[in-house]
Amino acid sequence: MFRASLLYLSQATWARRLVTDWRFARRAASRFIAGDTLEEALETIRTLNDEGMFVTVDHLGENVFTAEEAISAADYYLESLPRFEESGVEASISVKITQMGLNIDFNLCLDNMRRIALRAAEFGIMVRIDIEDSPVVDLTWQIYRTLRAEGVTNVGLAIQSYLYRSEEDALALVNEGAHFRLCKGAYKEPADVAFPHKADVDANFDRLTKILIDAALVDSIVSTGKVPPVTAIATHDIKRIDFARDYAKKVGLPKGALEFQMLLGIRKGLQQSLIDEGYPVRIYVPHGTEWYPYFTRRLAERPANLWFFLSNFFRG
Ligand SMILES: Cc1cc2nc3c(=O)[nH]c(=O)nc-3n(C[C@H](O)[C@H](O)[C@H](O)COP(=O)(O)OP(=O)(O)OC[C@H]3O[C@@H](n4cnc5c(N)ncnc54)[C@H](O)[C@@H]3O)c2cc1C
Numbered sequence: 001m002f003r004a005s006l007l008y009l010s011q012a013t014w015a016r017r018l019v020t021d022w023r024f025a026r027r028a029a030s031r032f033i034a035g036d037t038l039e040e041a042l043e044t045i046r047t048l049n050d051e052g053m054f055v056t057v058d059h060l061g062e063n064v065f066t067a068e069e070a071i072s073a074a075d076y077y078l079e080s081l082p083r084f085e086e087s088g089v090e091a092s093i094s095v096k097i098t099q100m101g102l103n104i105d106f107n108l109c110l111d112n113m114r115r116i117a118l119r120a121a122e123f124g125i126m127v128r129i130d131i132e133d134s135p136v137v138d139l140t141w142q143i144y145r146t147l148r149a150e151g152v153t154n155v156g157l158a159i160q161s162y163l164y165r166s167e168e169d170a171l172a173l174v175n176e177g178a179h180f181r182l183c184k185g186a187y188k189e190p191a192d193v194a195f196p197h198k199a200d201v202d203a204n205f206d207r208l209t210k211i212l213i214d215a216a217l218v219d220s221i222v223s224t225g226k227v228p229p230v231t232a233i234a235t236h237d238i239k240r241i242d243f244a245r246d247y248a249k250k251v252g253l254p255k256g257a258l259e260f261q262m263l264l265g266i267r268k269g270l271q272q273s274l275i276d277e278g279y280p281v282r283i284y285v286p287h288g289t290e291w292y293p294y295f296t297r298r299l300a301e302r303p304a305n306l307w308f309f310l311s312n313f314f315r316g
Contacts, residue, residue: 006300007188011063016292028312029295032265033060034287038080041287044264045089052275053283054225055091056128056261057084060288061099067108070101074112078119085123090225092126094284097140106139113143114152121154126179126227131158133187134194141169148178154227158234160185161205162194170208174215174230181261182208183234186297206243209233213248213258222256223280232282234261236270245279255279263298 009015019025034044045055059077064070077093084091093116100112113129120127129140140157147155156178159166162185173180184201185194195201209231216230223229231253233244241260248258259280262271274281286294299305 002303002306003300004188006296006306010293010296010300015296019296020292024312025295025309026291028309029291031308032263032286032295032298033291034264034285036287036289038076038083038287041285042083042087042089044285044287045084045091046087048283048285049089049225051272053271053281054223054228054259055089055283055285056094056228057091058094058096058130058284058286059099060286060294061290062096062132062293063098063103064101065104067101067104070099070104070108070112073099074115077116081119081123081125084125091285092128092226092228092282093120094128094130096130096132097143098132098136102136102139102143106142110143110146113155114147114150117147117152117155121152124226125154127155128179128181128228129155129157131160131183131185134163134189137163137165148176156180156228158183159208160194161208162189162201164193164195166204166208167211170211174211177219179228179230179232180212181228181232181234182212184237186301202237202240205235205237205240209240209244210247213244213251213253216253216257217251222254223259223282228261228282229257229259229280231257232259232261234284236262236267238270241270241274266298 034041041057048055061073064073095116097109101108117127129144131137131140144155144157158181159170160183184205212231219230221229235241244258255278259282260274261282261284263284271281299309
């Protein structure tokens with residue numbers, strides 16, 4: 001109920017207008033967001049890189065309404081990519097295709113994604129397509145497959161363990177030798193497409209982890225600042241992390257090929273302890289002014305975050 005209400009609010013335009021005007025809400029969101037500007041994101045990447053963490057950078061925004069907005073969102077990535085190198089930081093990037101115009105025109109979105117991927121390839125950077133809510137999953141795959149068929153190899157997808165279809169999708173991806181990021185899924189989904197119970201989502205996450213680790217044994221690329229390895233386990237759930245560690249140890253996957261990924265502002269202590277144990281850790285670093293839906297999804301994930309949000313209100 002709590003999660004469902006917040007996920008509804010994350011997509012409600014009236015709520016977005018209201019909340020983004022509250023200064024205390026922006027202050028609360030800053031726990032999860034590197035800042036409004038690329039300069040602020042670069043500072044955060046530098047700090048994380050200095051702490052031994054890898055980074056994937058996201059410029060916030062989704063479900064844009066005009067072609068101009070979509071083109072400008074793609075241009076932003078094109079302009080950011082050389083700035084990483086100039087600033088001496090390393091990062092891969094994560095992109096939402098509804099920010100690139102998927103809801104406006106498929107070919108516009110495809111062209112924007114192609115421009116980003118080709119420019120990223122010039123810097124040896126991997127582009128991960130975030131997976132959004134279930135109505136756009138098939139189209140996301142179409143964009144991904146079209147780019148791969150054109151020979152663009154530096155693009156990858158994410159897979160959500162809450163979807164029934166994900167096991168089949170994961171097997172298809174590993175059979176193609178492709179990478180994916182495994183996460184649980186952050187959207188409000190109906191029971192005909194997604195497991196309604198957390199225990200099933202978690203069990204599926206472990207099943208998908210096995211698929212990824214088995215694939216990584218064949219192609220055990222280690223993480224670098226610009227490219228995640230085959231096994232990218234995106235969760236803050238210690239039981240899922242323990243499962244991945246234990247299974248990788250059992251089958252002999254080297255630590256450098258088992259990357260854990262977490263969101264900026266969540267479980268910093270766990271991030272550091274995994275680094276200390278010798279695992280690569282990549283932090284998802286969002287920045288930009290369109291923080292409302294991302295922030296609301298983070299509130300939905302944990303009831304305690306709502307108190308954190310309200311405490312910012314009482315601080316004035
Ligand atoms: C790197 C990365 C990329 C992602 N990409 C996508 C994507 O492309 N598509 C998509 O749908 N989802 C994505 N997600 C979000 C993901 O699907 C989950 O919604 C989110 O990670 C919470 O689930 P969990 O695996 O941490 O497990 P949970 O069972 O939700 O949480 C486990 C524990 O982690 C901590 N925790 C989790 N969330 C929070 C929070 N918001 N605030 C504070 N503590 C928290 C708590 O201690 C909690 O008990 C991504 C997540 C990560 C880490």
